[in-house]
Amino acid sequence: MRLKYNTVEELVEAAASSHKKISEIVLEQQAGDMESTIEEVYATMESSFDVMRQSVISGLDETLRSPSGLSGGSAAKLKKAVEEGKNHYGHLLGNAISMALAVTEFNSCMGKIVAAPTAGSCGVIPAALISVMDEYDLPKHDIVMSLFTASAIGMVIAKCASIAGAEGGCQAEVGSASAMAAAALTEIFDGTPQMVSDSCAIALKNTMGLVCDPVAGLVEVPCIKRNAMGVANAFTASELACAGIKSVIPADEVILAMRQVGQLMSTSLKETAEGGLAATPTGCRLCRQIFGPEACSGE
Template sequence: MYNFKTLSELVELAKKENLSIVDIIIEREKGLTNKSEDEIRAKMGKALEVMREAIDTGLTENIKSTSGLSGGDAKLLVDAQRKGNTVTGMVLSSAISKAIAVAEVNAAMGRIVAVPTAGSCGILPGALLAVAEAKDLTDEVIIDGLFVASGIGLIIDKQATVSGAEGGCQAECGSAAAMAAGAIVYMLGGNEEQVLDAVAIALKNILGLICDPVGGLVEVPCIKRNAGGASNALTAAELALAGIKSHIPADEVIIAMKKVGEFLPPQLKETSLGGLAVTPTGCKIKEELLSK
């Protein structure tokens, strides 16, 4: 079984064994689960199905969270797209709407894939599937991208954290954006170094982001941060594929993210005791929720 703790180790191992990053990740999974490659790919295919179902639900159905704080924003974006009212163009607008759709389904207690967490669940599927649709990529290519994303997420979790309670929203939305950015670069034919550059850029862009859920719910500002995370992923992938390097290596960025998270006070790490959660409107929303 192949073992790796850092992104550089993963890339070096792939080069040494003359295998792709996807091959290394699948071989590791085979060693852990005693399942065949076909079984492992089929399981990832099921995860892709759940992602698509969540997007479809969020974009087409009139969903609403129990709190009433979220639901319907993804459909508003789709309506704007149909009218040609987009500022960013169809790929980015599609990624944003898909990301919000999944996050709204999560808030309404629907089925999602937590990649890497429920709070950041829309970023990876939103960004990946928007690009896949625009580039007419096959499911096999998308699934390969999901394996790359899983390897990136595994390494971030080993070296730092993907938990908002431990590292702030940089650990959730930042990790999700990094996973998506690296996966997109891989799906579009980028090399290993470009994958790592995309990861580094995405994480750098969101370094220090706090976790401050209003009323303790994963809705405000979490859902809109999924849109921001999808945008971040596409930006990082665009830069990396153009050959733009990250001066700070991805593994060092991951460690920096961990240290920043350690510096953040508890009030800014999912406790709802700081940031937007304690604004006058945030406090009012919390009181209204508690009175229900």
């Protein structure tokens, strides 16, 4: 069965009929399409994972500050709290959230990241996968392979809805990243292809309608903390799916609903910085502070 990435159900059926994981069939097909070997395609994905890992490390620098002054240092602060046992919701979650902050803060400081699926949502997948890899001492191979599953989910969402905040709001960016991460986590923990689909659906449902309202038009506030939320959402969705809890609405219907919501969303809430948090008094003050007295269009 040749994948066309038109539906998540197509991925599930292809994996189930071949008795393989989604990642395995995606890797095999990508190698054929690119006229490369499986080893070469895997190596390319491994290289992307290495960039993700380095962005986590670099983003945990406590001296990190963005040019705007809106972000930097939060990841290191939370990481310290985790190391000192001062966070309240567990080592894994604390580390994952700090990693999500780290990657997105590093992005705001012009660091090298993997836009998976976008720069604005670049912290969710690295945080989810690296935190569980470290927590459970998982093989790097399993983590890299799960990225093929995440990528397949992302391709379906991009084809059938959107991964761009300017088109679909933040549900299309952090929401999609969270769904991709949930799918990868579910496969890592031996979830069935159907469980992968359910985790995708649950993650997207939890972020349905999330707007894109960057203060001063910069990918910092509230984007960075939404990445932290995205990784927590991915954990929740995967945990539910791996326990055998199904999504009442199938993943493909959720994706189409997300597209419809994005189409109905006001342009002021789709990356224009004209509504939402960007248009609050504080948001406008920060915009003027960074770009000058006439900068804020949200008031």
